[in-house]
Amino acid sequence: MSTIEERVKKIVAEQLGVKEGEIQNSSSFVEDLGADSLDTVELVMALEEEFETEIPDEEAEKITTVQEAMDYVTANQ
Amino acid sequence: MTQQSLAGKIALVTGASRGIGRAVALELGRLGATVIGTATSEAGAASISEGLEAAKVAGQGKVLNVTDAASVTDLLKAITEEYGAPLILVNNAGITKDNLMMRMKDEEWDAVIDTNLKSVYRTSKACLRGMTKARWGRIINISSVVATMGNLGQANYAASKAGVEGFTRSLAREVGSRNITVNSVAPGFIATDMTEVLPEAQKELLVKQIPLARLGQPEEIAAVVGFLATEPAAYITGETLHVNGGMNMR
Numbered sequence: 009m010s011t012i013e014e015r016v017k018k019i020v021a022e023q024l025g026v027k028e029g030e031i032q033n034s035s036s037f038v039e040d041l042g043a044d045s046l047d048t049v050e051l052v053m054a055l056e057e058e059f060e061t062e063i064p065d066e067e068a069e070k071i072t073t074v075q076e077a078m079d080y081v082t083a084n085q
Numbered sequence: 086m087t088q089q090s091l092a093g094k095i096a097l098v099t100g101a102s103r104g105i106g107r108a109v110a111l112e113l114g115r116l117g118a119t120v121i122g123t124a125t126s127e128a129g130a131a132s133i134s135e136g137l138e139a140a141k142v143a144g145q146g147k148v149l150n151v152t153d154a155a156s157v158t159d160l161l162k163a164i165t166e167e168y169g170a171p172l173i174l175v176n177n178a179g180i181t182k183d184n185l186m187m188r189m190k191d192e193e194w195d196a197v198i199d200t201n202l203k204s205v206y207r208t209s210k211a212c213l214r215g216m217t218k219a220r221w222g223r224i225i226n227i228s229s230v231v232a233t234m235g236n237l238g239q240a241n242y243a244a245s246k247a248g249v250e251g252f253t254r255s256l257a258r259e260v261g262s263r264n265i266t267v268n269s270v271a272p273g274f275i276a277t278d279m280t281e282v283l284p285e286a287q288k289e290l291l292v293k294q295i296p297l298a299r300l301g302q303p304e305e306i307a308a309v310v311g312f313l314a315t316e317p318a319a320y321i322t323g324e325t326l327h328v329n330g331g332m333n334m335r
Contacts, residue, residue: 046259050217 019058023051023060033075048072055081089117096144097171098122099151099208100178102129105227106278107136108303109175112311114142118173119154123279125147142167151178151204161211167221170215173314176205176249177227181279183238192243203244205252209267213260222265223314227255227306230273230329246271250325257323266322268313273329276300296331 010018014062021028024041037043037051037060052068055061059081063071096113100106101122110122114137121144122133133146150156164171179201182193200251209224209334216222231239232246250269257267274280280300283291292298309328312318327333 044262046217046262053214 012081014080015058016055016074016081019054020051020074020077023047023054031074033073035074035079036072037074038072051077059085091173092117092316094118094173095164095168095171096114096173096175096314097208097212098175098177099204100124101146104179104279104308105272105275105303106159106175107133108229108307109177109310110144111136111140111142112304112307113173113175113314114140114144115314116311118144118314119168120144121168121171122146123151123160123178125150125298133209136275139150149178151208153198154207157207157211165215170217170219171212172216172221173223173225174208174212175227175310175314176208176227178204178245179227179245179279181242183242185238186240189241197241198245198248201242202248202252205249209252209256213265216265217263218261220264222260222263224253224256224267225310226250226267226269227310227312228253228269228271228325230271230327232325233272233327233335234333253325254323261322266313266319268318268321268323269325270306270309270313271325271327271329272301272306273327273332274300275303275306276302291332294332295329299330301328301330 017031017034018021020031021030024043024047026041035041037048052063052071055077056063071080092114096118098106098110098120101110102124110120114120120137120142124130124133124146127148130146130148137144147160149160157279180197182197186192205226228248228249229246231243235243253267253269306328309326327335
């Protein structure tokens with residue numbers, strides 16, 4: 009069973025086309041990993057699918073880094 | 086163009102029981118797509134299924150109310166489970182409720198805007214997730230020559246169709262990076278049930294304004310929609326193709 013960190017990083021890597029090794033917990037999707045606005049929407053949708061949860065828009069807006077994604081998933085398991 | 090260039094693709098065509106929508110469904114089928122055609126009634130859906138079967142096209146007719154968000158969501162879920170995500174969407178369903186502006190009722194305005202314009206928002210939004218995931222998609226909206234020319238008694242219809250063309254350009258910019266193209270086809274006067282109701286005198290007057298001197302056939306619109314769905318049209322997006330016998334040259 010993969011950890012939340014591994015699962016989040018795998019999704020980020022797939023969605024943004026970056027290597028998992030390049031992804032830090034502090035990485036910002038837009039500033040560090042080159043995501044555009046549509047990428048961030050798709051990323052949130054992919055997280056919703058992976059963790060079988062619905063992330064409301066106002067929460068989704070606050071998820072801008074890998075750590076924030078992990079924190080959200082952990083808090084809403 | 087290969088005969089089966091859309092093989093393996095699922096196409097969703099709204100308003101496919103007659104007229105342009107029916108011709109589009111058959112054309113996409115001829116190109117190899119599996120076609121889901123929608124109608125507002127069970128009888129309409131059955132007639133679509135029969136038409137597809139007779140033409141040996143895979144797919145079926147389904148009931149859809151394009152003004153009902155839940156109906157759209159349910160249909161997309163059903164299609165995705167049974168066939169896979171539709172990557173070709175043809176927004177064709179449309180109505181007219183003509184009236185001179187000074188007599189137009191709110192209900193006539195609202196019904197036309199909801200069925201012709203908001204429906205495009207609903208179905209496109211519902212299909213986009215599958216398309217972005219696939220990194221391939223085609224959204225083709227059926228507009229009208231009336232969007233650019235205007236027509237008396239059709240302020241509601243013209244507004245809805247001009248809205249569709251603006252929607253087309255905006256969405257094309259949003260999703261271009263995902264290899265999804267969004268285009269409109271603007272038919273002129275085509276021989277369908279929608280134009281059949283026009284008075285004979287008005288039809289004669291119309292034909293006089295058309296350089297090709299006749300109404301168009303649904304198949305002549307379907308051919309253009311089919312082209313936009315195929316690979317050779319991959320570099321066309323945000324565009325409105327005008328197919329009107331020359332009555333509105335631009």
